[in-house]
Amino acid sequence: MSNYFKNIKNAFKLKHYVNYIGVGAVLLLFTVLYYVGALNRATPNLLIQIGYSIILAVSLNLVVGLLGELSLGHAGFMCVGAYLGATVANALAGTLPLTLVLIISILAGGVSAAVFGFIVGLPALRLRGDYLAIVTLAFGEIVRNICKNLPFFGGAQGLQSEFYTEYLKAGKRALPLFIPTFIAVLFMLFVVQNLIRSKHGRAITAIRDNEIAAKAMGVNVTYYKLFVFVVSAFFAGVAGVIYTGTTSPIQYSFFSYNYSIEILVMVVLGGMGSIGGSIISAILITYINFALKSMLSGDMAAVKTLVYALILIVMVIYKNAPALKNVREKFNLQNLKEKIMSKVFKVKSSESDIRDDAGEWDEIPTKIITDEVLSTDFNLTTYTPDKPDKNQK
Amino acid sequence: MSENYVLKTENLGISFGGLKAAQDVNLKIKKNEIYGLIGPNGAGKTTVFNMLTGVYQPTYGTFYLNGEELKGLKQEAINQKGIARTFQNIRLFNNMSVIRNVMVGLHNNPAFKCNPFVSMFRLPSHFETEKNMRNKAKELLKIFGLLEERNILACNLPYGKQRKLEIARALATGPKLLLLDEPAAGMNPQETAELMETIKFVRDNFDMTILLIEHDMSLVSGICDRLTVLNFGQVLAEGNVDEVLNNPEVVRAYLGDD
Numbered sequence: 154m155s156n157y158f159k160n161i162k163n164a165f166k167l168k169h170y171v172n173y174i175g176v177g178a179v180l181l182l183f184t185v186l187y188y189v190g191a192l193n194r195a196t197p198n199l200l201i202q203i204g205y206s207i208i209l210a211v212s213l214n215l216v217v218g219l220l221g222e223l224s225l226g227h228a229g230f231m232c233v234g235a236y237l238g239a240t241v242a243n244a245l246a247g248t249l250p251l252t253l254v255l256i257i258s259i260l261a262g263g264v265s266a267a268v269f270g271f272i273v274g275l276p277a278l279r280l281r282g283d284y285l286a287i288v289t290l291a292f293g294e295i296v297r298n299i300c301k302n303l304p305f306f307g308g309a310q311g312l313q314s315e316f317y318t319e320y321l322k323a324g325k326r327a328l329p330l331f332i333p334t335f336i337a338v339l340f341m342l343f344v345v346q347n348l349i350r351s352k353h354g355r356a357i358t359a360i361r362d363n364e365i366a367a368k369a370m371g372v373n374v375t376y377y378k379l380f381v382f383v384v385s386a387f388f389a390g391v392a393g394v395i396y397t398g399t400t401s402p403i404q405y406s407f408f409s410y411n412y413s414i415e416i417l418v419m420v421v422l423g424g425m426g427s428i429g430g431s432i433i434s435a436i437l438i439t440y441i442n443f444a445l446k447s448m449l450s451g452d453m454a455a456v457k458t459l460v461y462a463l464i465l466i467v468m469v470i471y472k473n474a475p476a477l478k479n480v481r482e483k484f485n486l487q488n489l490k491e492k493i494m495s496k497v498f499k500v501k502s503s504e505s506d507i508r509d510d511a512g513e514w515d516e517i518p519t520k521i522i523t524d525e526v527l528s529t530d531f532n533l534t535t536y537t538p539d540k541p542d543k544n545q546k
Numbered sequence: 547m548s549e550n551y552v553l554k555t556e557n558l559g560i561s562f563g564g565l566k567a568a569q570d571v572n573l574k575i576k577k578n579e580i581y582g583l584i585g586p587n588g589a590g591k592t593t594v595f596n597m598l599t600g601v602y603q604p605t606y607g608t609f610y611l612n613g614e615e616l617k618g619l620k621q622e623a624i625n626q627k628g629i630a631r632t633f634q635n636i637r638l639f640n641n642m643s644v645i646r647n648v649m650v651g652l653h654n655n656p657a658f659k660c661n662p663f664v665s666m667f668r669l670p671s672h673f674e675t676e677k678n679m680r681n682k683a684k685e686l687l688k689i690f691g692l693l694e695e696r697n698i699l700a701c702n703l704p705y706g707k708q709r710k711l712e713i714a715r716a717l718a719t720g721p722k723l724l725l726l727d728e729p730a731a732g733m734n735p736q737e738t739a740e741l742m743e744t745i746k747f748v749r750d751n752f753d754m755t756i757l758l759i760e761h762d763m764s765l766v767s768g769i770c771d772r773l774t775v776l777n778f779g780q781v782l783a784e785g786n787v788d789e790v791l792n793n794p795e796v797v798r799a800y801l802g803d804d
Contacts, residue, residue, distance in 0.1 A: 354665075355650050358639070365601075
């Protein structure tokens with residue numbers, strides 16, 4: 154057991170925990186503010202929206218950014234999770250404590266979405282690129298329309314979510330939903346990041362980089378594609394269940410393919426394969442939507458989509474326009490980080506600091522004493538490269 | 547007896563529609579042999595490689611690895627049975643570092659078995675697996691002189707080293723037979739000489755049998771034990787290097803009639 158903790162300690166790098174720390178800090182801050190009573194009524198709702206957006210964006214990033222397959226059916230999996238999770242919650246509501254009901258329905262919603270992910274993925278993952286995108290898009294629409302037309306799910310009026318009404322009734326006595334939401338976010342980050350930083354994550358990124366070579370290296374491509382698809386669908390289902398806690402009745406129209414695209418926009422904006430980027434862009438886009446909704450009420454509500462689109466266009470132009478190259482190089486996070494590192498911690502960032510988004514980092518390459526490597530008594534198991542000299546100018 | 551041969555193909559052939567890209571290819575490769583497969587452009591050499599690694603399913607004939615029939619298996623299954631290959635146009639995992647390229651090669655090594663759920667929830671065996679994989683990969687990289695570059699992205703390596711990395715990655719899968727598709731393509735004479743040493747080294751130290759496609763005759767005559775010449779998908783000649791290269795049929799196929 155002590156060996157286990159030693160292993161964790163040896164593999165520890167602050168870099169791997171930044172996302173947990175960020176999300177955890179937000180959770181802690183708002184929990185304190187909530188119990189102090191400093192939050193207005195709209196904020197917890199916004200926090201829940203942000204929470205499930207993060208789950209959706211990061212889980213889609215697993216498929217789009219790391220596996221390299223385009224899926225446009227993420228809202229469909231969310232829909233499965235929402236309807237089935239809400240059905241379970243409706244059956245249990247009132248008999249059990251609210252938080253327990255939430256946990257059970259989240260598991261039920263997630264697993265049912267994962268099952269659908271498996272069923273859809275099995276035939277669909279034989280396709281690739283645009284064709285897979287079309288099939289997943291169709292899946293999303295089919296699921297949504299089935300839910301709309303099944304009397305069991307309340308038909309076109311939508312499914313009443315007992316869950317939401319129970320939360321309303323309980324008011325301040327219940328644990329506010331945003332706390333379990335963010336715990337779910339942390340759990341999702343834990344699973345996804347650990348998956349990426351393992352041999353399986355390496356296999357998945359190998360498939361993205363070169364599928365033919367991955368096959369030739371003996372990586373079971375079908376297995377990993379299906380596995381990633383199922384994991385991603387599971388978390389989409391979880392997000393769907395969380396969504397049912399914010400509204401009643403559940404409207405089928407919410408899960409339209411526009412919403413799938415919106416999740417994809419979050420992924421693309423945050424950077425393919427970047428978990429931190431997905432989190433930030435999910436927060437940003439959800440907040441922009443929320444702010445526009447409250448600012449532009451009444452007749453102006455129609456302008457909302459326009460403004461939203463304009464913001465996205467500006468962002469894309471800013472990221473790519475050649476004329477803005479100097480501005481981009483002057484103001485970016487990498488520079489900021491280097492500035493902080495050199496001014497506050499007095500560490501000069503290594504030039505060989507390469508960008509690589511999957512798998513654990515090896516030691517940052519430094520000077521290796523060549524004689525040591527070439528000598529015959531050099532032992533790899535005991536060899537540790539010297540750390541960069543911090544005082545070195 | 548087929549057991550005496552590491553690789554034995556029987557009338558291996560494939561046709562795409564009416565085009566017979568390869569037919570009646572009979573290779574018999576003994577253990578620890580470096581076997582050359584040569585021929586003019588479009589002769590079907592790479593097609594033979596693709597059949598042996600499961601990219602194409604042969605239309606006719608079959609092939610055996612150490613007496614076990616492998617026809618009809620998928621690419622990943624054939625690799626796990628013990629045939630690894632490199633590619634004519636280098637196919638590395640370009641956005642991954644050098645060491646991670648080799649670690650993907652180690653993926654199916656039975657010593658590093660690890661369930662995805664073990665990795666997901668960071669159960670104790672995960673850390674052991676990762677550490678052992680990394681050390682094994684470092685050993686391989688040291689042998690190929692790539693240890694110092696292990697954290698560089700694979701696409702940033704110089705060309706000769708990318709070739710070496712591809713061989714290292716293929717060896718990481720623990721093959722019994724290594725297929726090299728034009729390993730010396732685009733190399734200067736010095737790099738080619740180095741590569742010849744590497745191939746001999748691999749044969750001797752990894753107890754490996756090697757089948758290679760090559761156009762560079764200095765390399766072929768330098769290291770190959772035996773050769774097969776293909777032309778228009780058919781075997782033109784086979785046997786010892788001197789014999790084959792002086793065969794008038796082969797000279798005609800390369801240089802045309804006089």
